[in-house]
Amino acid sequence: LGSSNDPRAASLLIPLLENQSSKVAQVIVDALEQLGPVAAYQTIPALNYLIATNSNRQLKQHARAALGRLTMLSALGVEDAAMTKARLHQLPEYQARVSSIDGSGAQLIMLSWQRPDGHLKGINVLYQDQLGIKDCYGIDEMELDRWNHLADELEEQGLGCFEVSFEYARAVIIEARAVNKRTRHKLPIAYAIWRPLIEVEDGKKKSSSVASTMIDLPDLTPETIALAQRGDELYRMPEFMWMYEPAINLEPYVTRYWVVSNGFELASERRGRKGKQREQEKQALLEELTSEALKTQVGEQWRTLYEMRLRRQAYLLQYIDRKEEAALAGAVAAVLHPASDIPIQDQAFPRAMIRFSIEEGPLRIMVDAFEAGKFGAFPIKFFNE
Numbered sequence: 001l002g003s004s005n006d007p008r009a010a011s012l013l014i015p016l017l018e019n020q021s022s023k024v025a026q027v028i029v030d031a032l033e034q035l036g037p038v039a040a041y042q043t044i045p046a047l048n049y050l051i052a053t054n055s056n057r058q059l060k061q062h063a064r065a066a067l068g069r070l071t072m073l074s075a076l077g078v079e080d081a082a083m084t085k086a087r088l089h090q091l092p093e094y095q096a097r098v099s100s101i102d103g104s105g106a107q108l109i110m111l112s113w114q115r116p117d118g119h120l121k122g123i124n125v126l127y128q129d130q131l132g133i134k135d136c137y138g139i140d141e142m143e144l145d146r147w148n149h150l151a152d153e154l155e156e157q158g159l160g161c162f163e164v165s166f167e168y169a170r171a172v173i174i175e176a177r178a179v180n181k182r183t184r185h186k187l188p189i190a191y192a193i194w195r196p197l198i199e200v201e202d203g204k205k206k207s208s209s210v211a212s213t214m215i216d217l218p219d220l221t222p223e224t225i226a227l228a229q230r231g232d233e234l235y236r237m238p239e240f241m242w243m244y245e246p247a248i249n250l251e252p253y254v255t256r257y258w259v260v261s262n263g264f265e266l267a268s269e270r271r272g273r274k275g276k277q278r279e280q281e282k283q284a285l286l287e288e289l290t291s292e293a294l295k296t297q298v299g300e301q302w303r304t305l306y307e308m309r310l311r312r313q314a315y316l317l318q319y320i321d322r323k324e325e326a327a328l329a330g331a332v333a334a335v336l337h338p339a340s341d342i343p344i345q346d347q348a349f350p351r352a353m354i355r356f357s358i359e360e361g362p363l364r365i366m367v368d369a370f371e372a373g374k375f376g377a378f379p380i381k382f383f384n385e
Contacts, residue, residue, distance in 0.1 A: 002031030010039035011140055014046045015190045022059045025050075029059075033066040042193060043070060049192040091197075094120055096169035097151060099159040101313045103242030103353075105129035105305070108159065109169050111198065112147055120147050123194050125173050129309065132180030133173070136191035160239055162320050172213050173198060214311035215318060215326070218334045225342065227331035231349030234328060235356060239313060244357040249297050253289045254361030260285055290355045294345050297354075300338040306350075307333045 001009040009031075016028050029050075032043045047067040051060050091113035099108040105128055112122040123138040154161035180187050191198075218224050234240040244250050261282050310333035318326035332349040335342050344350055 002034030005035070005038060007035070007039040007042070008140060009035055010042040010046075011138070014042065014193055015137070015188075017046065017050060017189050022056050025056075025059055026062050029063050029066050033070050036070070040070060045196075046189060046193055049189055053186055091115060091121060093166050095147070096164050096166045097154075097161050098164050098169055098172060098316065099154055099161055100239040100316060101129075101309055102159065103309075104245050105309050106134075107172065107312075108154065109172055110150065110161075111166065111169055112142075113197070115141065117141075119143060121197075122147060123198060124150075125176070125191065125198070127172060127176035127179075129176075129179065129305075129312075130183070131185045132178070132183060133176045133187055133191055134185075136188045136194060138190060138194050162316065164316075164319060168213070168319065170199065175213050213315060214308065215314045215330050215333075217307075217311065217337060218330050220334050220337075220340060224331045224334050227328060228335040228342075229348055230328060231332040231335070231347065232352035234325075234332065234349060235352050237325060239317070240329075241356075242353055243360065244293075244297070244353055247357070247361075250293060250354070250357055250361060253293050253358050257286060257289055257358050258361070286355060286359060289358055290351055291345055293354045293358065294350060298344050298350060303336050303338045303344070307336045307338075310336065310349075 001013055013028050013031055013035075017025055020028070029047065032039070032046065035043060044067065047063050047070070050063045051067065054060055054063075094112040094114045095110075096112075097110040101107045107127045107129075109125045109127060110122065111125075112120045115121055120142045121138075121140055122142050123136065125133055126135040128134045151161040177187070179185070310329050314326045314329035314333065317323075317329060332347075334340065335347055336350065
């Protein structure tokens with residue numbers, strides 16, 4: 001790649017800088033330097049970012065030396081120009097899409113721009129509300145059919161894929177980047193490269209004011225409380241198949257339910273006439289475990305976190321004109337807020353979540369055993385297998 005003399009090679013090399021050993025990263029830096037001035041507009045920001053964020057002194061020195069040589073070989077002023085080129089050559093916006101927020105606070109944002117040759121330039125940004133921007137994946141040249149296929153894949157995975165304005169999508173990304181700054185979670189190098197394209201609009205840098213990404217918290221009126229009592233109805237929607245996080249806290253309850261419910265099933269097989277009674281006992285156990293878990297595992301911090309997730313989801317539903325569902329999610333958020341005086345055991349939505357998480361817990365444990373981690377890889381990829 002380094003000797004290819006093709007600027008597109010930088011788009012493959014730069015993401016490889018993340019999560020690599022220092023020896024591998026040094027080889028990648030050498031390859032970027034070898035590309036020379038043909039890819040300077042991508043390489044210089046990447047090396048600057050690596051120098052600013054990496055803690056390995058030897059790698060930083062290596063990158064600094066490569067950056068110096070690359071700057072000397074390039075035209076005068078190329079380093080400053082590299083940081084502003086994207087703002088001066090903004091492509092026409094094509095489409096922005098976002099997924100719904102899942103139960104762990106993750107959301108996928110997809111942006112695309114129209115290239116002069118009819119293809120698309122596309123970017124995926126994965127946002128997790130406790131970490132910020134967790135991953136970024138972009139491609140310079142993509143066929144329109146592939147872009148539409150990505151949206152279909154999200155639908156198949158149950159995440160939804162809603163077309164939104166660039167203003168809204170950018171607001172979500174800027175919110176995510178603020179979380180990175182607050183938590184000191186390092187931005188992906190790929191995002192640092194695509195950032196000038198993502199965060200500009202109409203050829204100018206965006207102002208500090210951004211669009212809202214969540215609804216205002218409704219007042220806790222009797223009408224709001226009455227609406228929130230139907231909070232379990234959210235579980236009829238694919239966007240709210242949320243499970244309790246962190247899952248490990250529910251393992252004792254899942255284990256108890258699994259062991260005892262299996263006993264009920266064995267007994268009902270032996271005594272078929274008592275099957276209905278056994279099922280009632282199984283449901284009573286599930287409600288008992290749900291009440292116990294609500295009391296011990298749902299604290300103020302958890303309530304604050306899920307109240308914010310509900311408000312983000314409600315804003316998205318409102319944005320796509322599903323106003324009744326948005327109002328229901330907003331009411332649930334108001335009741336869930338730590339300042340609410342409604343006991344957590346009497347709230348329909350958290351009760352439905354805990355019950356669902358315990359009931360589906362065995363399946364979740366088996367799935368987790370086969371996966372390295374929920375966010376170990378990007379949900380969908382731009383390239384075909």
